Amino acid sequence: MAELIELVWILTKIGAILGPLILSVAYLTYAERKIIGWIQNRNGPNRVGPMGLLQPFADVFKLMFKEVVLPSNANRFLFLVAPLLSLMPALAAWAVIPFGAGLVLTDINAGLLYVLAMTSLGVYGVILAGWAANSKYSMLGAMRSAAQIVSYEIAMGFALVGVLMAAGTMNMSGIVQSQAGPIWNWFWLPLLPLFVVYWISGVAETNRAPFDVAEGESEIVAGFHVEYSGVAFAVFFLAEYANMILISGLAVILFMGGWYSPFHGLPVLGPVFDLVPDLVWFVIKVAGFLYLYLWFRATFPRYRYDQIMRLGWKVLIPVTVVWLVVLALMILAGFGPWFD
Amino acid sequence: MTLFIFYCFAAVLIFAATMVITARNPVHAAMYLVLAFFNSAALWIMAGAEFLGIVLVLVYVGAVMVLFLFVVMMLDINLEKLREGFVRHLYIGLPIAVVMVVQMLLVVGSGIMDPATLPSGDLPIPEDAGNTALLGSVLYTVYVYPFELAAVILLVAIIAAIMLTLRRREGTKHQDPGRQVKVRKEDRLRTVDLPRNQQSGSR
Numbered sequence: 009m010a011e012l013i014e015l016v017w018i019l020t021k022i023g024a025i026l027g028p029l030i031l032s033v034a035y036l037t038y039a040e041r042k043i044i045g046w047i048q049n050r051n052g053p054n055r056v057g058p059m060g061l062l063q064p065f066a067d068v069f070k071l072m073f074k075e076v077v078l079p080s081n082a083n084r085f086l087f088l089v090a091p092l093l094s095l096m097p098a099l100a101a102w103a104v105i106p107f108g109a110g111l112v113l114t115d116i117n118a119g120l121l122y123v124l125a126m127t128s129l130g131v132y133g134v135i136l137a138g139w140a141a142n143s144k145y146s147m148l149g150a151m152r153s154a155a156q157i158v159s160y161e162i163a164m165g166f167a168l169v170g171v172l173m174a175a176g177t178m179n180m181s182g183i184v185q186s187q188a189g190p191i192w193n194w195f196w197l198p199l200l201p202l203f204v205v206y207w208i209s210g211v212a213e214t215n216r217a218p219f220d221v222a223e224g225e226s227e228i229v230a231g232f233h234v235e236y237s238g239v240a241f242a243v244f245f246l247a248e249y250a251n252m253i254l255i256s257g258l259a260v261i262l263f264m265g266g267w268y269s270p271f272h273g274l275p276v277l278g279p280v281f282d283l284v285p286d287l288v289w290f291v292i293k294v295a296g297f298l299y300l301y302l303w304f305r306a307t308f309p310r311y312r313y314d315q316i317m318r319l320g321w322k323v324l325i326p327v328t329v330v331w332l333v334v335l336a337l338m339i340l341a342g343f344g345p346w347f348d
Numbered sequence: 349m350t351l352f353i354f355y356c357f358a359a360v361l362i363f364a365a366t367m368v369i370t371a372r373n374p375v376h377a378a379m380y381l382v383l384a385f386f387n388s389a390a391l392w393i394m395a396g397a398e399f400l401g402i403v404l405v406l407v408y409v410g411a412v413m414v415l416f417l418f419v420v421m422m423l424d425i426n427l428e429k430l431r432e433g434f435v436r437h438l439y440i441g442l443p444i445a446v447v448m449v450v451q452m453l454l455v456v457g458s459g460i461m462d463p464a465t466l467p468s469g470d471l472p473i474p475e476d477a478g479n480t481a482l483l484g485s486v487l488y489t490v491y492v493y494p495f496e497l498a499a500v501i502l503l504v505a506i507i508a509a510i511m512l513t514l515r516r517r518e519g520t521k522h523q524d525p526g527r528q529v530k531v532r533k534e535d536r537l538r539t540v541d542l543p544r545n546q547q548s549g550s551r
Binding site for chain 1: 349373375376379382398399402403405406409410411414415417418421479480481523525
């Protein structure tokens with residue numbers, strides 16, 4: 009009986025994470041269309057509901073009632089499993105993300121490693137979708153995106169090694185707690201090159217502009233999910249946006265002090281700003297990073313494929329390797345307010 | 349409850365492992381191998397080896413199997429041809445399989461692997477240390493030379509593998525990003541002054 013209650017309690021907590029997450033995905037798509045609209049001097053969606061606020065739901069219902077078209081000669085099983093395979097890791101990684109002090113589903117010691125393992129699984133959905141659809145554009149998109157994800161994972165892994173060295177722990181809450189203090193105490197400052205590398209590879213990992221060659225509309229229609237329609241397409245969409253929120257959340261936890269306010273620990277400002285709940289600070293910071301995603305998309309032209317590979321292998325990875333050595337020296341010397 | 353979860357994972361693992369060798373479609377076989385890795389990782393985590401379990405997912409599922417899947421998708425493997433020699437090669441395969449099973453039984457069944465009889469080593473293990481941290485501290489203190497040696501061997505293997513496939517073919521067109529980056533506007537763009545009076549017919 010006790011086990012049953014525990015199980016129900018865990019399921020409740022999972023629901024409390026997934027519900028808001030999926031709602032945020034819905035409104036992230038709305039925010040994306042609105043913000044890019046404003047950047048391009050347009051209004052964005054404004055017809056469904058007040059200020060277009062019901063637009064995401066209209067989209068969801070439209071997609072749900074559309075037919076899921078199976079291409080002839082598609083591998084039926086893998087074709088239908090692929091969207092789920094890309095959604096599963098995007099949701100599973102949330103299990104170790106701390107939203108506030110103690111606000112986490114499972115506080116495991118190897119949290120960072122777990123996140124890295126889960127994000128590395130997302131590539132299967134992409135490859136299988138491209139292959140199972142039996143279409144050359146899908147296949148090209150899948151190849152591009154798989155190569156891109158695998159290469160940027162290395163740079164991202166190295167950036168995370170830097171965080172691991174600085175924090176001395178792989179526990180996500182522990183990483184945040186080791187950054188306790190005002191904004192200049194957070195890891196973005198001593199790990200600035202790694203932070204930049206992490207964010208660039210994060211954008212590349214999620215296949216977002218300017219690294220969205222995987223779905224380069226002008227060249228290969230929509231990349232690996234050309235053949236998907238209806239709910240199957242919606243699941244891919246959900247996975248992509250859940251991954252964007254995940255990468256932003258990780259950036260906040262690893263480099264931007266997680267749930268701490270920017271003035272935490274200062275004489276007068278600190279206690280005042282600490283009145284705002286942890287969760288609110290976390291959400292505000294994540295929203296800031298999500299805005300960067302949208303801003304990038306509205307600003308930068310798409311990278312050429314070979315330039316993406318060059319940036320990943322010949323620029324980002326060497327930068328991380330050099331900075332890991334510098335970081336080790338800084339830690340040895342007990343440099344600044346971070347490593348004393 | 350734990351036992352029930354263990355048997356669930358174990359059953360899926362054995363099912364997936366069987367399907368790896370019996371599946372007709374090579375991509376299906378590769379995906380079943382991924383499933384098998386995933387379930388064994390779950391079993392390792394249940395046994396308390398969280399680091400090994402997560403690294404199995406990270407390295408084998410996240411990287412090795414992705415490349416494997418690439419190769420399997422690109423090659424047009426005809427499984428019927430591969431199956432043709434099944435009976436013909438049975439007389440070699442069967443003894444090898446029997447020898448391997450006997451070896452495994454000797455190791456697993458003899459009680460060498462029994463946790464009660466395993467030497468615990470002379471390192472004091474603190475109660476609160478996670479298994480990742482412990483592995484790290486042992487690797488970089490007691491076993492630092494073997495560890496570095498293994499790293500160097502792997503590096504040599506990488507360089508050798510790259511050198512084997514690196515050959516410059518004549519006549520291929522490829523871009524030199526260094527030169528592309530260096531290009532300035534003046535190299536590509538020529539502004540021409542057209543004298544005004546040559547534009548005839550406008551007035």
